[in-house]
Amino acid sequence: MSKPTLALIGATGAVGTVMRELVSTRDDVWGEIRLVASARSAGKVLQVRGEDVVVQALAPEVFDGVDVAIFDVPDEVSAEWVPVAAARGAIAIDKSGTFRMEPDVPLVVPEVNPLDARNRPRNIISTPNCTTLSMMAAIGALHAEYTLKELVVASYQAVSGAGVAGPARLYDEIEALAGDRTVGQSAGDVRKALANKLEADSPFPAPIAFNVVPWAGSYKEGGWASEELKLRNESRKILGIPDLKVSATCVRVPVVTTHSLAVHARFEREITVADAHRILEAAPTVVLMDDPANGVWPTPVDVVGTDPTYIGRIRQAVDFPNTLDMFVCGDNLRKGAALNAAEIAELVAAEF
Amino acid sequence: MSKPTLALIGATGAVGTVMRELVSTRDDVWGEIRLVASARSAGKVLQVRGEDVVVQALAPEVFDGVDVAIFDVPDEVSAEWVPVAAARGAIAIDKSGTFRMEPDVPLVVPEVNPLDARNRPRNIISTPNCTTLSMMAAIGALHAEYTLKELVVASYQAVSGAGVAGPARLYDEIEALAGDRTVGQSAGDVRKALANKLEADSPFPAPIAFNVVPWAGSYKEGGWASEELKLRNESRKILGIPDLKVSATCVRVPVVTTHSLAVHARFEREITVADAHRILEAAPTVVLMDDPANGVWPTPVDVVGTDPTYIGRIRQAVDFPNTLDMFVCGDNLRKGAALNAAEIAELVAAEF
Numbered sequence: 279m280s281k282p283t284l285a286l287i288g289a290t291g292a293v294g295t296v297m298r299e300l301v302s303t304r305d306d307v308w309g310e311i312r313l314v315a316s317a318r319s320a321g322k323v324l325q326v327r328g329e330d331v332v333v334q335a336l337a338p339e340v341f342d343g344v345d346v347a348i349f350d351v352p353d354e355v356s357a358e359w360v361p362v363a364a365a366r367g368a369i370a371i372d373k374s375g376t377f378r379m380e381p382d383v384p385l386v387v388p389e390v391n392p393l394d395a396r397n398r399p400r401n402i403i404s405t406p407n408c409t410t411l412s413m414m415a416a417i418g419a420l421h422a423e424y425t426l427k428e429l430v431v432a433s434y435q436a437v438s439g440a441g442v443a444g445p446a447r448l449y450d451e452i453e454a455l456a457g458d459r460t461v462g463q464s465a466g467d468v469r470k471a472l473a474n475k476l477e478a479d480s481p482f483p484a485p486i487a488f489n490v491v492p493w494a495g496s497y498k499e500g501g502w503a504s505e506e507l508k509l510r511n512e513s514r515k516i517l518g519i520p521d522l523k524v525s526a527t528c529v530r531v532p533v534v535t536t537h538s539l540a541v542h543a544r545f546e547r548e549i550t551v552a553d554a555h556r557i558l559e560a561a562p563t564v565v566l567m568d569d570p571a572n573g574v575w576p577t578p579v580d581v582v583g584t585d586p587t588y589i590g591r592i593r594q595a596v597d598f599p600n601t602l603d604m605f606v607c608g609d610n611l612r613k614g615a616a617l618n619a620a621e622i623a624e625l626v627a628a629e630f
Numbered sequence: 631m632s633k634p635t636l637a638l639i640g641a642t643g644a645v646g647t648v649m650r651e652l653v654s655t656r657d658d659v660w661g662e663i664r665l666v667a668s669a670r671s672a673g674k675v676l677q678v679r680g681e682d683v684v685v686q687a688l689a690p691e692v693f694d695g696v697d698v699a700i701f702d703v704p705d706e707v708s709a710e711w712v713p714v715a716a717a718r719g720a721i722a723i724d725k726s727g728t729f730r731m732e733p734d735v736p737l738v739v740p741e742v743n744p745l746d747a748r749n750r751p752r753n754i755i756s757t758p759n760c761t762t763l764s765m766m767a768a769i770g771a772l773h774a775e776y777t778l779k780e781l782v783v784a785s786y787q788a789v790s791g792a793g794v795a796g797p798a799r800l801y802d803e804i805e806a807l808a809g810d811r812t813v814g815q816s817a818g819d820v821r822k823a824l825a826n827k828l829e830a831d832s833p834f835p836a837p838i839a840f841n842v843v844p845w846a847g848s849y850k851e852g853g854w855a856s857e858e859l860k861l862r863n864e865s866r867k868i869l870g871i872p873d874l875k876v877s878a879t880c881v882r883v884p885v886v887t888t889h890s891l892a893v894h895a896r897f898e899r900e901i902t903v904a905d906a907h908r909i910l911e912a913a914p915t916v917v918l919m920d921d922p923a924n925g926v927w928p929t930p931v932d933v934v935g936t937d938p939t940y941i942g943r944i945r946q947a948v949d950f951p952n953t954l955d956m957f958v959c960g961d962n963l964r965k966g967a968a969l970n971a972a973e974i975a976e977l978v979a980a981e982f
Contacts (some may be wrong), residue, residue, distance in 0.1 A: 428950075432784030432892035434842045434881065441864060456808030459801045462886030464935040489931045490883055492943050492957040497923045501903060501945045510948065518901045523949035527892035528813055529786065531842055532884050534814030540784035540879035542894075551853060560664055571849045579841045583779045583816035591844050593853045596862065597875035598780075605844040605879060 282345035289313035296616040341366040364401035390418035412608030419561040423443040426547035428523040431460035434538040462488040494528040526570035536578035576607040633661035634697035641665035647970040693718040716753035742770035764889040764960030772911040777898035780875040788888040803839035814840040846880040888930035928959040
C-alpha cells in the first residue's frame, strides 16, 4: 500500500511554518509532500522532513496526484482554490473561514467529532478558527459527559493570530517603547511615541504594546466582531449543539503566541471541580494545571510551542447552578491551526 | 465657616501620588492638608496645591483636629489605624479591604450610592477594590433603570493595581526582553531570559511581559482568587442587590495603568443597545465610546490618566435574553482608587 501524497498550500506563512515542522516530526504517514504558495514565493527552497523541497506556485496542476491538500490561505484564495483541489480528487482540509458553516462541509476537531470527517460530500473538511480551537478539546471532553448548555467567553488573543505581521508589529512596538519608564501613564502617550518611531501600518486597529485591544476580525451587525460570532457558530457546529447559548468578547493582548480564554460554562447537571479534574486528566490531548493554592495554572509563556490544550483555575460558580469558571490556554499556531489540520489529515490518511 | 482639615495616610504610594495631584487640581474644599506615611518616609517634603508639605510619621496625634482622613495603606495598617483616626473624631475613608464588608461600614461609589455615606455609625466609610470600581459607575447607571440580575466578568488588570512595584517590574521585564525577536515562542523562554537578567523578586507570580497571568490576590476556598470574590461581594453591597449572581475571572495583563473588563450582564427586562447608549450618554462620569463600525471603542492607552469610566463594544447577547455584552475601561489609580476616595471625601466635606 503506497502512502498518500500531501500538499501544503500556504507553506510559507506563520501556520505553514509550524505545519512543515509538524509533518517533519509526527508519525511519517505521508508519501510525497508538496509545498505550494503564491507565485511570489515559488522557487523558494524549504525544508520538510529534513529534505529540501522547492515551493511550487499555486496552479491547478499542482493538485494532480495529490490525495490530501491542507490549505492555510486567505478566505478568498480558499474560495477559489479549495474546489479546484477537490475537483482534481484531493481531499481538501481548509483552515479558512470560507466553508466552515456550509452544511455539507464538516467542521472537525479530532478529539471531539472525528466521525464527522468521514461525511464530506464535497471532498472538503473545514478546521475551526484558532480562538474556538484553543478551548475545544477541553470543553468537548466536559460536554461529552455533562452536556453543555451555555458558554460565556472572554479571550486573551495572541498577536500571531493575525499572521506573521502580528508578532513583527508587537516586537517593533516593544523595541520602540522599551527604556521609557513613563510610557502608558497618560492618555495617548503610547500612540505618540509609536507615531514618532514606527510606520502607522499595523495589523491591529490600536497600539498593542502596553495595551489590550477589544476587537478581532471584521464588523458584523449588532456591533459584533466576526471572531466573536465565529466562536459561537463554530462551537455549536463542532459540539453538535444547535441551540447552545454563547456570548464571547474577543480581545487582543500583547502575547506573541498562545490564546487564552476565560470560560464560564453551564452544563445540564451539577459538575464539581473534582468531576472536571477526573475528565480532563483522562482527556488525551488536554493537560490539567490546576493547583492554585500552589500557584499552578497555565500562562501563555509557559505553554507556547507545545501541542496540548492547558486548563486551570477551575471553580464551581458560587451563584450559578451547574456552572464552572475556567481558564484555558492553547497555542494558536499549533492546536489552534496547524496541528488540528495535521490531525485531520492523519485521520484521512488512515483511510488510504 | 472654616474649611475642614484633610489627612492623607499613605501619601507616598502609587495611589497617594495621584491623590495629592487630585486634591491639588479639584475644587479646593479643604483647609489644612496633612500628609502622613510610615516612619521611613517621615520628613520627606512633597507638594500639595503647589506648596511644600512635610510628611509626618503615622501616630495617634496626627489625627488631632483632622476632620477627614483618607487611608491608602495595607490592610493590616488600616485595621490598626483607621479606628484610631475615627476615635479621635476624624471621618475615616478607607481604601483597604479591611472594613468593606462590615455591615456597619458603608461601601460607597458616589455615582451609585452617595446616600450610604451618611450612614456611618463607626465614622468609617470604605471605598471598593479597584477592579470593581473600574466598572461600577457604568454598571450602576444601567442597573438604576433596568435592574441587574447577573454579571459574568473577565478582567484585564493593569500592573499598577499591584502598587508601585508593578509598573517597575513590567518596565524591567520589557527592557530585559526588548530586541529579542524570538522571545515568547517556546515554552519557558521568557522565564529563562528573565532569570538571566533580573532578580526573581516580582510582585507577580509569573512573567508579566509578553504574558497574561490568571491570578490576582490571595487563595480562597474553592480555587477562587480573593479579587474575584471581592468583585462579587462588593458589587452586591454597592448596588444593594444581595442576591446578585456574579462570576469573575481576574487576569493580570502587561498594561501599566487602566483596568479593562469584559462584562456579560443580564437585567430584569429587555435592554437594547440604544437603551444603554441613552443611559450611558447621560451618566455624568461615564464616557461612551461605542462606534465599532468606525473603530471606536476604549483601550487602556487611550484613556489612562483620566477620570471617567469608558464603555464600548455594547452588544445585545444573541442567545441570552435581557443581556448585554460590553467592554469597560477605567484608570485603576484614579476612579479605581484615589478619585473615588477624593469624591467621597468631598461628599463628606459638604457636611461641614
